Amino acid sequence: xxxxxxxxNGRQTSVTAAPMKRLLDVLREDLQLTGAKEGCGExxxxxxxxxxxxxxxxxxxxxxxQCEGAAITTIEGLAPEATAPLHPIQQCFLEHGGAQCGICTxxxxxxxxxxxxxxxxxxxxxxxxxxAGNLCRCTGYMRIFxxxxxxxxxxxxxxxx
Amino acid sequence: MRSNVSEFELIQPATLPAALEALATDPxxxxxxxxxxxxxxxxxxxxxxxxxxxxxxxxQELRFIDVTANAITLGAGTTFTDIRKNSIIASDFPLLAQxxxxxxxxxxxxxxxxxxxxxxxxxxxxxxxxxxxxxASVTLVSARGARTLPYSDFHxxxxxxxxxxxxxxxxxxLPRRFAGYRSYIRKVGTRNAxxxxxxxxxxxxxxxxxxxxxDLRLGAASLRETPTRCTAAEQALLNQPLNEVTIAAAxxxxxxxARPIDDIRSTAKYRAAVxxxxxxxxxxxxxx
Numbered sequence: 001x002x003x004x005x006x007x008x009n010g011r012q013t014s015v016t017a018a019p020m021k022r023l024l025d026v027l028r029e030d031l032q033l034t035g036a037k038e039g040c041g042e043x044x045x046x047x048x049x050x051x052x053x054x055x056x057x058x059x060x061x062x063x064x065x066q067c068e069g070a071a072i073t074t075i076e077g078l079a080p081e082a083t084a085p086l087h088p089i090q091q092c093f094l095e096h097g098g099a100q101c102g103i104c105t106x107x108x109x110x111x112x113x114x115x116x117x118x119x120x121x122x123x124x125x126x127x128x129x130x131x132a133g134n135l136c137r138c139t140g141y142m143r144i145f146x147x148x149x150x151x152x153x154x155x156x157x158x159x160x161x
Numbered sequence: 162m163r164s165n166v167s168e169f170e171l172i173q174p175a176t177l178p179a180a181l182e183a184l185a186t187d188p189x190x191x192x193x194x195x196x197x198x199x200x201x202x203x204x205x206x207x208x209x210x211x212x213x214x215x216x217x218x219x220x221q222e223l224r225f226i227d228v229t230a231n232a233i234t235l236g237a238g239t240t241f242t243d244i245r246k247n248s249i250i251a252s253d254f255p256l257l258a259q260x261x262x263x264x265x266x267x268x269x270x271x272x273x274x275x276x277x278x279x280x281x282x283x284x285x286x287x288x289x290x291x292x293x294x295x296x297a298s299v300t301l302v303s304a305r306g307a308r309t310l311p312y313s314d315f316h317x318x319x320x321x322x323x324x325x326x327x328x329x330x331x332x333x334x335l336p337r338r339f340a341g342y343r344s345y346i347r348k349v350g351t352r353n354a355x356x357x358x359x360x361x362x363x364x365x366x367x368x369x370x371x372x373x374x375x376d377l378r379l380g381a382a383s384l385r386e387t388p389t390r391c392t393a394a395e396q397a398l399l400n401q402p403l404n405e406v407t408i409a410a411a412x413x414x415x416x417x418x419a420r421p422i423d424d425i426r427s428t429a430k431y432r433a434a435v436x437x438x439x440x441x442x443x444x445x446x447x448x449x
Binding site for chain 1: 164166167169170171172173194196197198201202205206216219242265266267269271354355
């Protein structure tokens with residue numbers, strides 16, 4: 001076990017964990033942030049997606065030791081709490097029916113955030129590629145694509161890092 | 162079953178020399194881990210054999226792209242995202258840029274490294290066919306020093322490489338000498354996105370005005386136990402005019418030299434047939 005310092009959703013924090021413990025498990029078990037979900041546990045489904053220093057990663061594939069000094073943003077930290085309960089991307093998913101059972105939704109929204117960060121006005125092909133690592137078994141994706149397109153037309157709000 | 166993470170040691174030396182020192186002190190004890198897109202999958206599945214790991218993910222000494230007039234050198238820690246963002250790779254080495262683009266999802270491209278893709282030594286890996294046709298060389302480092310060798314000599318047999326237990330892959334160098342070449346790359350997997358290849362083929366060719374092939378380089382994934390050049394097919398075509406007869410001969414040579422296997426992703430028969438089809442697609446494209 002060792003102490004690891006990191007910033008999660010803008011808050012400086014320290015956890016004591018086995019260095020190979022997965023970031024996903026630290027978030028869910030040690031920090032009680034259960035937004036990131038475990039789907040496949042092998043980097044295929046994207047339901048555990050979070051932002052690590054602004055880059056989209058699968059938190060099931062990140063040993064916590066590699067998070068020393070890193071800034072992590074989870075779905076819980078995306079909305080600017082002081083001014084709005086939901087981030088515009090979340091609002092767009094809500095309005096367009098981009099979420100059904102909800103398991104993939106936190107990852108979808110973080111992948112969308114990362115996509116719009118890199119491509120503020122994405123083509124459909126860029127949306128499809130940006131979300132290709134995030135599987136959804138409910139929506140058939142069309143409503144998700146519409147939500148992302150709508151979010152691209154809405155002024156982005158930076159996450160707390 | 163899930164691994165018990167408390168059984169694993171993970172160290173993170175602050176510098177490359179410190180990492181090499183740790184590897185040299187007890188050769189074979191530590192398995193390097195970079196972006197974790199391979200080893201962490203094994204951990205989650207409870208089948209990660211190495212119990213002592215050494216993180217190299219944070220080493221900035223391994224994450225660089227150096228461009229000179231004659232070559233480009235990529236640090237082993239270069240991620241697939243870094244590769245896709247580089248304009249020289251896009252212009253001079255489009256097959257590598259393409260392979261980086263279909264290596265897993267965006268999240269995996271953000272973490273996965275070129276060095277890891279090579280050292281993991283899967284015959285199905287995405288970047289090796291491109292690296293083979295671009296005549297890559299690799300530089301290995303240890304506390305004993307550095308050595309550089311052709312990438313084509315790196316893989317010895319299935320999952321076996323020349324890397325000594327105290328060595329790390331440091332960099333990959335590609336000569337910038339393929340400007341006039343026609344190029345081809347195609348991966349055949351179960352799906353368009355995020356599939357491990359059943360078979361993949363990369364090719365570079367130089368033709369004269371009479372459609373005679375004056376230089377040809379073919380690299381394949383999942384055709385043999387390691388990523389491989391297809392030298393028999395190359396020889397069947399070199400200095401030959403491209404026509405129905407030579408295309409048929411090249412197909413036959415490729416099928417003869419291929420040693421694919423049956424596994425969960427495909428069958429040997431399918432792989433050989435598709436590889437020959439890919440080669441033919443490449444060659445017919447050269448005639449247009």
